[in-house]
Amino acid sequence: xxxxxxxxxxxxxxxxxxxxxxxxxxxxxxxxxxxxxxxxxxxxxxxxxxxxxxxxxxxxxxxxxxxxxxxxxxxxxxxxxxxxxxxxxxxxxxxxxxxxxxxxxxxxxxxxxxxxxxxxxxxxxxxxxxxxxxxxxxxxxxxxxxxxxxxxxxxxxxxxxxxxxxxxxxxxxxxxxxxxxxxxxxxxxxxxxxxxxxxxxxxxxxxxxxxxxxxxxxxx
Amino acid sequence: xxxxxxxxxxxxxxxxxxxxxxxxxxxxxxxxxxxxxxxxxxxxxxxxxxxxxxxxxxxxxxxxxxxxxxxxxxxxxxxxxxxxxxxxxxxxxxxxxxxxxxxxxxxxxxxxxxxxxxxxxxxxxxxxxxxxxxxxxxxxxxxxxxxxxxxxxxxxxxxxxxxxxxxxxxxxxxxxxxxxxxxxxxxxxxxxxxxxxxxxxxxxxxxxxxxxxxxxxxxx
DNA sequence: CCCTAATACATCTGGGAGACATATATCGCG
DNA sequence: CGCGATATATGTCTCCCAGATGTATTAGGG
Numbered sequence: 001x002x003x004x005x006x007x008x009x010x011x012x013x014x015x016x017x018x019x020x021x022x023x024x025x026x027x028x029x030x031x032x033x034x035x036x037x038x039x040x041x042x043x044x045x046x047x048x049x050x051x052x053x054x055x056x057x058x059x060x061x062x063x064x065x066x067x068x069x070x071x072x073x074x075x076x077x078x079x080x081x082x083x084x085x086x087x088x089x090x091x092x093x094x095x096x097x098x099x100x101x102x103x104x105x106x107x108x109x110x111x112x113x114x115x116x117x118x119x120x121x122x123x124x125x126x127x128x129x130x131x132x133x134x135x136x137x138x139x140x141x142x143x144x145x146x147x148x149x150x151x152x153x154x155x156x157x158x159x160x161x162x163x164x165x166x167x168x169x170x171x172x173x174x175x176x177x178x179x180x181x182x183x184x185x186x187x188x189x190x191x192x193x194x195x196x197x198x199x200x201x202x203x204x205x206x207x208x209x210x211x212x213x214x215x216x217x218x219x220x
Numbered sequence: 221x222x223x224x225x226x227x228x229x230x231x232x233x234x235x236x237x238x239x240x241x242x243x244x245x246x247x248x249x250x251x252x253x254x255x256x257x258x259x260x261x262x263x264x265x266x267x268x269x270x271x272x273x274x275x276x277x278x279x280x281x282x283x284x285x286x287x288x289x290x291x292x293x294x295x296x297x298x299x300x301x302x303x304x305x306x307x308x309x310x311x312x313x314x315x316x317x318x319x320x321x322x323x324x325x326x327x328x329x330x331x332x333x334x335x336x337x338x339x340x341x342x343x344x345x346x347x348x349x350x351x352x353x354x355x356x357x358x359x360x361x362x363x364x365x366x367x368x369x370x371x372x373x374x375x376x377x378x379x380x381x382x383x384x385x386x387x388x389x390x391x392x393x394x395x396x397x398x399x400x401x402x403x404x405x406x407x408x409x410x411x412x413x414x415x416x417x418x419x420x421x422x423x424x425x426x427x428x429x430x431x432x433x434x435x436x437x438x439x440x
Numbered sequence: 441c442c443c444t445a446a447t448a449c450a451t452c453t454g455g456g457a458g459a460c461a462t463a464t465a466t467c468g469c470g
Numbered sequence: 471c472g473c474g475a476t477a478t479a480t481g482t483c484t485c486c487c488a489g490a491t492g493t494a495t496t497a498g499g500g
Binding site: 015018019022025026041042044045046047091092094095096098099100101102103104105106107108109110111112113114115116117118122123125126129133134136137161162164165167168171172175176178179182183 | 242267314318329330332334338343354385387388398403
Binding site: 014016047049050052078 | 485487488494495496
C-alpha cells in the first residue's frame with residue numbers, strides 16, 4: 001500500500017504536536033474544536049496555545065500524520081482534520097517513549113521562598129493567596145467532568161480520561177490545601193512566639209524555624 | 221538623596237527578574253551563584269535559565285534595582301551584584317501583588333489522558349513511568365536540604381525557605397505516589413475483568429471505569 | 441437586509457529552556 | 471615553572487510556547 005511508515009522517515013514533533021495528534025485520535029475535528037477540548041479537559045496540566053496550534057496542524061499534514069477531511073468552505077472557514085495510519089502509529093510509539101519530566105512554574109511558591117525575611121505575616125498572606133489560587137484551580141478541575149455533557153468520542157476513551165485527569169486534579173488540589181493548613185499553623189505558632197517573647201521550646205518538628213542572628217526580624 | 225523611587229518610574233519586570241531580585245535580597249552575589257542557588261533550592265518549582273539570567277541582570281542594573289559591587293576583574297570575569305534600596309522596595313511590592321496562576325506541563329499525564337483507547341496495560345505502563353518520574357523528582361527535593369551545608373545567607377531566611385519548599389516538595393511527591401497506587405489498583409481491576417469476563421460489580425467508587433461500547437479494547 | 445456576536449483561523453511579540461560558545465580561574469603534575 | 475584538564479562564569483542562539491491581537495466567516499435578531 002501507499003503509506004508505509006517509510007514514506008515520512010522520522011520527524012521530531014513538539015510535545016504540542018503530539019497532543020494535537022492525540023485529540024485527533026479521539027475523533028476527526030477542527031483546530032478550534034481541539035482548542036476547546038484541550039481547554040476544558042486538560043488546561044490545568046497542559047496548555048495548547050493558539051499560536052502553536054495552526055502551524056502545527058499544517059506541519060502534521062505536511063508530514064502525512066493527519067489529513068484534511070472534506071473541503072474547507074472558503075479560505076478561512078472551518079477545516080476538519082483526521083489522523084492517518086502513519087499518525088496513529090506515530091502516536092502509539094510516542095506513548096511508549098520516555099516522557100519529559102514534569103515542569104512547574106509556581107510564582108506564589110517563589111514568593112514564599114523569599115518571604116521568610118519579611119516576617120511570619122508575609123508568609124501568612126502568601127499562604128492565603130495560595131489558598132485562593134488552588135480553589136480557583138479546583139474550579140477548573142470541576143469543569144472537566146460536568147456530569148454527562150461530554151461529547152461521545154471523549155467518553156469512549158473514558159478508561160484513561162477525562163475521569164483519570166479529574167481524579168488526579170482532585171487529589172492534587174485537596175492535598176495542597178491540606179499542606180497549606182499545616183503551614184498556616186506554623187505561622188500562627190511563630191506569631192504567638194513573637195508577641196509573647198521567644199520561648200525556647202518547639203513543637204514536634206526537626207526543622208525548627210530558626211531566628212535570624214541579628215537580622216531584620218521585627219521590622220514591620 | 222539621589223535614588224528616590226521616582227528616579228525609575230515603574231518598569232514591568234518578568235517573573236524571572238523578580239526571582240533574581242529575590243536572590244540578591246538574600247545576599248550580594250554573582251549571576252552564576254544565583255544560577256546555582258536557584259538550581260539547588262527551587263529547580264523543582266521554578267526554573268531560571270542561563271539565557272534569561274544575564275540579560276535580566278543587565279536590565280535590572282539599567283533600571284537601578286541592582287548595582288555592581290566591586291569591579292569585574294576582566295571583561296568576562298566574575299561580577300557580583302547587590303540589590304539597591306529601590307530594588308528592595310520593588311521586591312516588597314511584588315510580594316504583595318497578585319501571583320500568576322500555577323502553570324504545569326506534565327507530558328506523562330497527557331499520555332495517560334489518551335491511553336484509555338489503548339487498553340488498561342498502556343495505562344499501567346504509564347503509571348509505572350509516572351512513579352519513576354516522581355521518585356526522581358523526590359531526589360531533587362531531597363537535595364534542597366542536605367543537612368547543614370547551606371550557605372549562611374539562605375539559612376537566615378529559613379523561616380520561609382528552603383525548609384518550606386522542602387516540606388512542600390515532600391508533601392507533593394508523597395501525595396502523588398499515593399494517587400498512583402490507587403490508580404494502579406484500578407488498572408489491576410480492569411485487567412481482571414478483561415481476562416475473566418466482565419462482571420457487573422465495581423469496588424467502592426463513584427467514577428466507574430466504563431468499557432468502550434464497541435471499542436478497541438482487546439487489541440493487544 | 442444590516443448590525444452584532446460568536447465562531448474559526450492566523451499572526452505577532454516577548455518570555456523561557458536548553459544547547460552552545462567563549463573567557464577566566466584553579467589545580468595537578470612533571 | 472609551565473602546561474593541560476577541569477571548574478567557574480558570562481554571553482549568545484534557537485526553538486517552543488502563551489497570550490494578545492487581527493481578520494474572516496457564520497448565525498441570529500430586529
